[in-house]
Amino acid sequence: MHAEEEHIVEYKLLFKVLIALFILTGLTVLAGSVDLGYLNVVVALLIATAKACLVVFFFMHLKYEGGLFKIMVLLVFVILAIFIGFTFFDVAFRTN
Amino acid sequence: MTHNTNKDYIGAKIGMWLFLFTEILLFGGLFVLYSVYLHRYPEEFHLAGSELNVYFGTANTLVLLTSSFSMALSITALQKGNKKLCMILLTVTMILACVFLVNKYFEWAAKIHHGIYPDSPTLLERPKGEIIFFGLYYTMTGLHGLHVLIGALIIFVVLILVAKNRVTSSDFVAVENTGLYWHLVDMIWIYLFPLFYLVV
Numbered sequence: 001m002h003a004e005e006e007h008i009v010e011y012k013l014l015f016k017v018l019i020a021l022f023i024l025t026g027l028t029v030l031a032g033s034v035d036l037g038y039l040n041v042v043v044a045l046l047i048a049t050a051k052a053c054l055v056v057f058f059f060m061h062l063k064y065e066g067g068l069f070k071i072m073v074l075l076v077f078v079i080l081a082i083f084i085g086f087t088f089f090d091v092a093f094r095t096n
Numbered sequence: 097m098t099h100n101t102n103k104d105y106i107g108a109k110i111g112m113w114l115f116l117f118t119e120i121l122l123f124g125g126l127f128v129l130y131s132v133y134l135h136r137y138p139e140e141f142h143l144a145g146s147e148l149n150v151y152f153g154t155a156n157t158l159v160l161l162t163s164s165f166s167m168a169l170s171i172t173a174l175q176k177g178n179k180k181l182c183m184i185l186l187t188v189t190m191i192l193a194c195v196f197l198v199n200k201y202f203e204w205a206a207k208i209h210h211g212i213y214p215d216s217p218t219l220l221e222r223p224k225g226e227i228i229f230f231g232l233y234y235t236m237t238g239l240h241g242l243h244v245l246i247g248a249l250i251i252f253v254v255l256i257l258v259a260k261n262r263v264t265s266s267d268f269v270a271v272e273n274t275g276l277y278w279h280l281v282d283m284i285w286i287y288l289f290p291l292f293y294l295v296v
Contacts, residue, residue, distance in 0.1 A: 010172065
């Protein structure tokens with residue numbers, strides 16, 4: 001009987017998400033063509049993260065999953081952030 | 097109520113997510129490598145990155161996003177009991193995966209034609225940062241391409257399971273988990289695309 005409990009994501013909503021993803025792709029290409037120096041990387045990663053959130057929450061149905069799933073996914077991204085962040089504590093302060 | 101088999105949907109999906117986490121950390125390690133070397137060789141990365149074809153990259157991004165969309169649609173179609181539409185959408189997803197790989201083939205072929213491939217004499221004459229950039233480019237897009245290929249094969253298997261009624265509107269976790277894998281592959285590309293083709 002589990003199937004009945006599943007949330008069905010409507011076609012229309014999925015289409016809206018796709019349009020949003022296309023617009024964000026256009027935006028990131030546009031932002032890449034302007035020279036913002038160091039900020040280029042930041043802007044690109046912010047847009048990419050917005051896109052990833054759309055994919056995770058709507059395409060991967062995370063929005064409709066229970067709290068356990070959300071905490072697990074959050075935890076993994078926190079671990080990844082620590083992983084990358086702590087590497088930069090090392091790299092950024094080296095003097096050679 | 098002739099529901100004899102015990103199906104644990106939450107368990108099945110948690111298992112899939114756990115696998116995806118290992119994938120995220122696998123690519124995460126490569127992203128750490130990329131960012132450390134971007135930090136060390138910003139000029140070389142800029143020069144090498146501007147040699148990549150933004151049109152190929154953008155086209156492949158749109159292809160992969162659309163394939164993710166058709167994958168998500170196929171799950172909705174199956175949940176609504178529309179088996180035929182589900183099968184059509186799974187086929188579309190598979191075709192788009194192939195389009196992505198064909199694009200990648202042409203992109204790589206053009207680079208290799210210009211003598212740029214790991215350990216090539218032309219590449220080794222270049223500055224260290226550029227060698228590392230192209231090394232990472234081939235490793236990361238290559239590993240990602242392998243995931244696209246595996247994803248397309250899994251979608252094909254699931255398509256057969258749907259056709260044989262082994263996966264149905266009341267028992268569709270196999271399609272959902274395939275979808276999860278496919279969306280992860282899409283998500284990794286969402287980060288690869290700006291890092292290699294745009295920012296540097």
